[in-house]
Amino acid sequence: MIRRFEDKCNIAYRQGLVGGYMHVYIGMEATAVGWNAALKPGWDYVITAYRDHAQPLIMGSDPVKVMAEIMGRSGGYSFGKGGSMHIYDIENCFFGGWGIVGGHTPLGAGLAFAAKYRKEDRVTICYLGDGASNAGVFFESLNMAALWDLPVIFIIENNEFAMGTRLEYHAADTQLYKRGEPFGIKSERLDGMDVLQVKADAERIVNWVRENQKPYLVEVMNYRFAGHGAADNDRQLYRTKEEEDENTKRDPIARLEKYLTENNLMTAEKMEAINVEIEERVEAIYEEAVNSPHPEPHEVYAHVYSDMEPEKGH
Amino acid sequence: MPTQELSYRDALRMALVEEIDRDQNVFVMGEDIGRYQGTFRVTEGLFQKYNVEQNDWRIIDTPIVEPGFTGIAIGAAMTGLRPVVEMMTMSFSILALDQIINHAAKIHYMTGGQSTVPMVIRGPGGAAKQLSAQHSHSLEGWYAHCPGLKVVAPATPQDAYSMFKQAVRDDNPVIFTENPGLYTIKGEVTTGPDVLQPFGKAQVLREGKDLSLVAYSRMVHVCLEVADRLAEVGISAEVVDVRSLLPLDTETIYQSVRKTNRAIVVYEDWKSGGFGAEIASRISEDCFDDLDAPVGRVGGLNVPMPYSRVLELECIPNADDVMAAVRKLG
Numbered sequence: 001m002i003r004r005f006e007d008k009c010n011i012a013y014r015q016g017l018v019g020g021y022m023h024v025y026i027g028m029e030a031t032a033v034g035w036n037a038a039l040k041p042g043w044d045y046v047i048t049a050y051r052d053h054a055q056p057l058i059m060g061s062d063p064v065k066v067m068a069e070i071m072g073r074s075g076g077y078s079f080g081k082g083g084s085m086h087i088y089d090i091e092n093c094f095f096g097g098w099g100i101v102g103g104h105t106p107l108g109a110g111l112a113f114a115a116k117y118r119k120e121d122r123v124t125i126c127y128l129g130d131g132a133s134n135a136g137v138f139f140e141s142l143n144m145a146a147l148w149d150l151p152v153i154f155i156i157e158n159n160e161f162a163m164g165t166r167l168e169y170h171a172a173d174t175q176l177y178k179r180g181e182p183f184g185i186k187s188e189r190l191d192g193m194d195v196l197q198v199k200a201d202a203e204r205i206v207n208w209v210r211e212n213q214k215p216y217l218v219e220v221m222n223y224r225f226a227g228h229g230a231a232d233n234d235r236q237l238y239r240t241k242e243e244e245d246e247n248t249k250r251d252p253i254a255r256l257e258k259y260l261t262e263n264n265l266m267t268a269e270k271m272e273a274i275n276v277e278i279e280e281r282v283e284a285i286y287e288e289a290v291n292s293p294h295p296e297p298h299e300v301y302a303h304v305y306s307d308m309e310p311e312k313g314h
Numbered sequence: 315m316p317t318q319e320l321s322y323r324d325a326l327r328m329a330l331v332e333e334i335d336r337d338q339n340v341f342v343m344g345e346d347i348g349r350y351q352g353t354f355r356v357t358e359g360l361f362q363k364y365n366v367e368q369n370d371w372r373i374i375d376t377p378i379v380e381p382g383f384t385g386i387a388i389g390a391a392m393t394g395l396r397p398v399v400e401m402m403t404m405s406f407s408i409l410a411l412d413q414i415i416n417h418a419a420k421i422h423y424m425t426g427g428q429s430t431v432p433m434v435i436r437g438p439g440g441a442a443k444q445l446s447a448q449h450s451h452s453l454e455g456w457y458a459h460c461p462g463l464k465v466v467a468p469a470t471p472q473d474a475y476s477m478f479k480q481a482v483r484d485d486n487p488v489i490f491t492e493n494p495g496l497y498t499i500k501g502e503v504t505t506g507p508d509v510l511q512p513f514g515k516a517q518v519l520r521e522g523k524d525l526s527l528v529a530y531s532r533m534v535h536v537c538l539e540v541a542d543r544l545a546e547v548g549i550s551a552e553v554v555d556v557r558s559l560l561p562l563d564t565e566t567i568y569q570s571v572r573k574t575n576r577a578i579v580v581y582e583d584w585k586s587g588g589f590g591a592e593i594a595s596r597i598s599e600d601c602f603d604d605l606d607a608p609v610g611r612v613g614g615l616n617v618p619m620p621y622s623r624v625l626e627l628e629c630i631p632n633a634d635d636v637m638a639a640v641r642k643l644g
């Protein structure tokens with residue numbers, strides 16, 4: 001469903017229905033699916049960067065509102081003012097959706113701090129990229145999370161690239177899980193492509209954090225199949241075709257399908273039927289989103305403040 | 315001296331290449347500027363050209379740590395190197411404000427003249443297309459507020475070329491802002507090793523007698539369009555390109571206002587507290603007796619930049635907005 005949804009986003013982008021920057025999660029889905037499966041829905045918090053379409057879809061957000069937001073329509077979660085990089089569904093505990101690399105990591109620690117303050121047993125997952133794991137504010141956040149025993153799991157999604165810069169060109173120590181060690185944070189490197197394995201690991205760690213009320217750092221090894229963003233159309237600048245082909249063999253969805261067939265858990269017919277159903281659902285989502293109107297010009301002033309309007313006019 | 319037609323982007327790159335070739339101390343650092351060729355392609359081809367050996371450090375891909383790499387550049391500059399730091403967009407330079415304002419801008423003063431910081435911080439500033447609230451800032455007014463920095467915002471390919479070369483040779487930290495809407499515009503550019511445009515000199519891009527339109531960066535082109543439209547109805551507008559905010563050439567602006575007796579300042583930054591407010595207030599203060607009407611101002615809407623193209627266009631001043639301000643002057 002996420003894969004088809006984002007395929008459709010890519011089509012919408014090429015049709016000119018989506019502008020600006022749009023980053024898809026294609027290839028990395030098993031990570032968010034597996035980890036979210038270990039969370040208490042509507043209770044535990046999730047925050048991520050700009051590659052943020054998958055999480056709300058998994059967490060039960062309205063996919064039409066997600067796609068409408070990506071298209072900048074008034075029916076979107078932020079009424080067209082956020083866009084692809086800034087999706088939020090606070091009611092469902094999804095806190096976005098951030099465009100400054102590494103900038104959201106202290107917010108993740110802050111969400112966990114709020115849970116701790118109120119003595120709630122919520123766990124917060126804060127996703128960040130391998131590139132973001134170099135940011136100073138991330139180290140600052142790790143320190144405070146350890147110092148105050150915040151129940152936050154920092155998940156570094158190591159997809160081997162920060163935009164067009166390969167891991168070894170941006171990180172002195174490429175074993176990113178070790179970044180938790182100086183702060184005494186329990187840290188491990190785990191697979192992010194086999195959804196069943198991810199889920200098992202996630203359950204173990206989420207339970208540990210909930211029980212022990214301490215932070216955790218996980219480096220998840222995954223791979224993005226697409227370009228960094230929709231505007232990245234020359235991936236050969238930073239990685240070879242062979243390398244990509246090799247990695248697409250790790251496709252988490254194909255892997256799950258294979259597992260289900262080989263273990264006679266699902267027939268090929270059933271799988272095909274599901275695929276058809278998903279295609280139809282995504283088509284319907286697209287239709288509804290694209291028919292949502294553009295915002296009215298006067299809406300430009302709304303939501304700048306909660307209790308007043310800004311000065312108007314040019 | 316040779317002249318050729320160049321885009322703003324190519325003029326910038328040409329100036330950069332010439333300065334790298336001229337002075338061993340010049341090096342370039344930033345995010346994705348090397349192997350990836352630069353987000354807005356200003357540094358295209360430079361990595362292949364200059365990073366031939368393992369130990370070549372002319373073109374440096376940095377991690378995504380604006381405070382960290384800006385600080386490294388400042389330290390290097392204090393020893394006499396001349397770093398050119400690219401901000402992928404000026405919006406990201408906010409992370410490095412501490413390094414730029416608390417450090418770079420104060421070092422010459424605090425060391426009693428013992429040290430200088432000859433560095434350039436350049437990058438796209440202002441709205442591109444639907445990059446929404448966190449990628450569209452015009453920050454030149456913030457920087458122009460800060461003594462110790464120089465701030466320039468060239469509007470033409472010629473100035474991109476000659477002001478960039480000037481910036482690299484300046485011994486002070488220079489903020490060099492490039493509106494992303496300008497990268498593809500073309501113009502005749504006179505090139506040469508010493509084609510430099512000293513800062514603090516505004517230019518009159520179009521002469522007129524009824525009204526002065528004062529702007530910098532991309533808004534200069536909006537004003538030129540307005541001047542065309544006004545000419546059709548028999549109004550002769552003069553267009554002044556400020557191009558250097560700090561230092562600011564008030565004299566050229568005042569001369570124009572003394573001739574036309576009317577002025578409108580146009581800028582993309584948030585209208586409230588933006589640099590255009592500074593220019594307008596100076597005209598009001600210093601040319602009060604020459605003015606037949608209050609100084610007009612057209613600025614960006616006072617809201618975070620929305621993602622929707624409809625709303626984004628609502629925010630950025632255009633020729634219609636300036637025409638409305640002209641009518642208001644009477």
Ligand SMILES: Cc1ncc(C[n+]2csc(CCOP(=O)(O)OP(=O)(O)O)c2C)c(N)n1
Nearest residue numbers: 099100101129130131132161162163378406
């Ligand atoms: C502070 C800041 N600097 C630069 C950028 C531009 N940028 C956006 S994403 C990105 C790469 C980040 O890579 P990573 O953290 O590995 O995340 P991934 O895209 O792989 O999910 C860059 C350089 C930004 N958005 N914010």
Ligand SMILES: [Mg+2]
Nearest residue numbers: 129130161162
């Ligand atoms: Mg990455």
